Amino acid sequence: MTIGELLKQTRQSLGLTQTEMAAGIVSTSYYSKVERNIHQISADELIAILNRYRIDNAAFFAHLSSSxxxxxxxxxxxxxxxxxxxxxxxxxxxxxxxxxxxxxx
CATH class of the missing domain: 1.10.287 (Helix Hairpins)
Known part of the structure; x- marks a missing residue:
């Protein structure tokens, strides 16, 4: 699983749109490309998104690593x-x- 795929799965489980997930951190267009593995997201941007929605950083990366x-x-x-x-x-x-x-x- 890629970061983009895990972000999409996480976003959908929270019932958020791409616009809501990206708001104020990256553009919706850019975020959409991250989910589709066209662009890579910086660590700072990723952590900002995770923190905004109180997503446990360690659990996110552990899931990514295990998959x-x-x-x-x-x-x-x-x-x-x-x-x-x-x-x-x-x-x-x-x-x-x-x-x-x-x-x-």
Whole structure:
């Protein structure tokens, strides 16, 4: 799960619109792009949003970390399984997925 996906899930659970969630911190347009993983949000902006709605920062980041850890474990297992089976098609599909990931900055 990405920060954007978790923000969207959190916003929806609070019954807020994107405009309400972003108000006074970032523009609605920018916030919408964060939820869609087009833009990255700064730590200061993210914490400001979390604090405004009394969202526990540690719990938010723990949820993010645990979901990403599970994704990594699943991904590594998928690669290992394909490698052991000499499944070139699956490995090529995984490579294609990796090539489409946004660059880390």
């Amino acid at each position: 990403n850890s599970q994704k990594k474990r699943d991904f590594i297992k998928e690669i290992g399984d394909a490698y052991e089976k000499k499944d070139k098609q699956t490995l090529l599909a995984i490579k294609k997925d990796i090539d489409q990931l946004p660059d880390s900055k």
